[in-house]
Amino acid sequence: MLMKILVINPGSTSTKLAVYEDDVLVWRESLYHSAEEVAGFRHINEQYDYRRQHVHEALEKAGIPLRFDAVIARGGLLKPIPGGVYLVDERVKQDLWNASMEHASNLAAWIADEIAQQAGCPAYIADPVVTDELREEARISGVPELPRISIFHALNSRAVSRRYAARIGKKYEEMNLIVVHLGGGISVSAHQYGRVVDVNNALNGEGPFSPERAGTVPARQLVDLCFSGKYTHRELCRMLNGRGGLVAHLGTTDVPTIIRGIHAGEIHYKRVLDAMLYTVAKQIGAMHVALHCATDAIILTGGIAYNEYCTDALRGWVESLAPVEIIPGEDEMGALAMNALGALNGELTVQRYCPKQDEEIPEK
Numbered sequence: 001m002l003m004k005i006l007v008i009n010p011g012s013t014s015t016k017l018a019v020y021e022d023d024v025l026v027w028r029e030s031l032y033h034s035a036e037e038v039a040g041f042r043h044i045n046e047q048y049d050y051r052r053q054h055v056h057e058a059l060e061k062a063g064i065p066l067r068f069d070a071v072i073a074r075g076g077l078l079k080p081i082p083g084g085v086y087l088v089d090e091r092v093k094q095d096l097w098n099a100s101m102e103h104a105s106n107l108a109a110w111i112a113d114e115i116a117q118q119a120g121c122p123a124y125i126a127d128p129v130v131t132d133e134l135r136e137e138a139r140i141s142g143v144p145e146l147p148r149i150s151i152f153h154a155l156n157s158r159a160v161s162r163r164y165a166a167r168i169g170k171k172y173e174e175m176n177l178i179v180v181h182l183g184g185g186i187s188v189s190a191h192q193y194g195r196v197v198d199v200n201n202a203l204n205g206e207g208p209f210s211p212e213r214a215g216t217v218p219a220r221q222l223v224d225l226c227f228s229g230k231y232t233h234r235e236l237c238r239m240l241n242g243r244g245g246l247v248a249h250l251g252t253t254d255v256p257t258i259i260r261g262i263h264a265g266e267i268h269y270k271r272v273l274d275a276m277l278y279t280v281a282k283q284i285g286a287m288h289v290a291l292h293c294a295t296d297a298i299i300l301t302g303g304i305a306y307n308e309y310c311t312d313a314l315r316g317w318v319e320s321l322a323p324v325e326i327i328p329g330e331d332e333m334g335a336l337a338m339n340a341l342g343a344l345n346g347e348l349t350v351q352r353y354c355p356k357q358d359e360e361i362p363e364k
């Protein structure tokens with residue numbers, strides 16, 4: 001019998017929905033939430049009822065009854081945990097509700113759980129952005145109070161790795177891969193035999209700069225800026241995430257627009273885009289070392305990987321390290337569905353959320 005799986009993926013401006021029967025996509029819908037519509041909400045949690053109702057309405061309109069074998073949602077900003085499939089339980093929901101960072105994906109498990117309860121099936125999340133499999137050496141920074149944190153495009157990075165491994169007749173768990181997710185944020189992850197042993201924190205001030213994020217910046221100058229009195233805490237955070245990177249230099253996050261500018265002779269556009277790609281290439285070099293310089297392939301993925309100017313530039317910097325493979329775009333919905341299917345047919349272990357941080361801090 002075919003397994004029916006509902007996939008829910010809320011982003012800042014949309015909620016993506018899909019229904020799969022086994023591995024076949026049978027329905028897909030993106031619900032857009034305009035800036036005006038969400039402007040009245042002061043905190044992402046306030047959008048729960050609004051988003052939930054939109055999901056129910058879309059399913060009803062499409063004539064899809066609430067009968068599923070599983071509901072799977074994008075994992076939000078939980079505490080650090082290893083990758084894989086997790087059952088949505090009260091602990092997951094509470095940590096998402098109380099997450100220190102706001103992100104639309106924090107609502108996903110809540111909506112999934114509500115629908116799963118009505119459907120009488122399990123709700124899962126898989127490979128959340130907080131997936132943390134760092135090797136011990138990678139956790140320690142030069143300031144003891146500032147340990148490194150793993151936040152990256154875990155879902156798509158792992159999915160494209162598995163896809164690439166299958167294509168060449170190997171197992172993901174037998175390979176050393178560097179995955180470069182080139183989206184609004186950029187993460188460069190080192191996958192050593194199936195474990196992501198190092199990666200830049202792609203959400204908060206580490207690694208390459210990206211269309212909307214600052215990446216690593218000169219630390220001392222940042223401290224001076226913080227105390228200059230010119231900016232509020234919120235403004236400085238936005239400088240790192242949201243208003244940093246390409247948009248800070250060029251006023252746009254849109255790479256095709258920048259490429260058109262370069263073709264039209266805009267020297268500054270070229271200087272900034274080339275600089276961004278240079279920071280990506282340097283991060284690839286660092287991850288090559290994290291894999292003991294034994295990288296089997298470097299995979300370029302995400303929206304920017306559609307663009308030849310960018311992929312050619314990266315090839316130019318790093319192709320002597322390992323073969324460069326291009327798998328543009330992302331398929332988070334398909335990756336989530338495959339995780340749910342694997343959980344249902346027993347190929348993947350369903351884990352319970354039990355962050356290491358909680359084990360280390362005994363409850364009073």
Ligand SMILES: Nc1ncnc2c1ncn2[C@@H]1O[C@H](COP(=O)(O)OP(=O)(O)OP(=O)(O)O)[C@@H](O)[C@H]1O
Pocket residue numbers: 153182183184185186211253254255256302303304305306307329330
């Ligand atoms: N065909 C294309 N050619 C070049 N760049 C593109 C193309 N399509 C999208 N992009 C660029 O890709 C970036 C967005 O990528 P993507 O859609 O993978 O990211 P996102 O989902 O918005 O963010 P993230 O991946 O960080 O979660 C933008 O900078 C966009 O301009």
Ligand SMILES: CCCC(=O)O
Pocket residue numbers: 129151152153183184185187202203
């Ligand atoms: C790095 C986490 C995913 C995102 O870019 O929002």
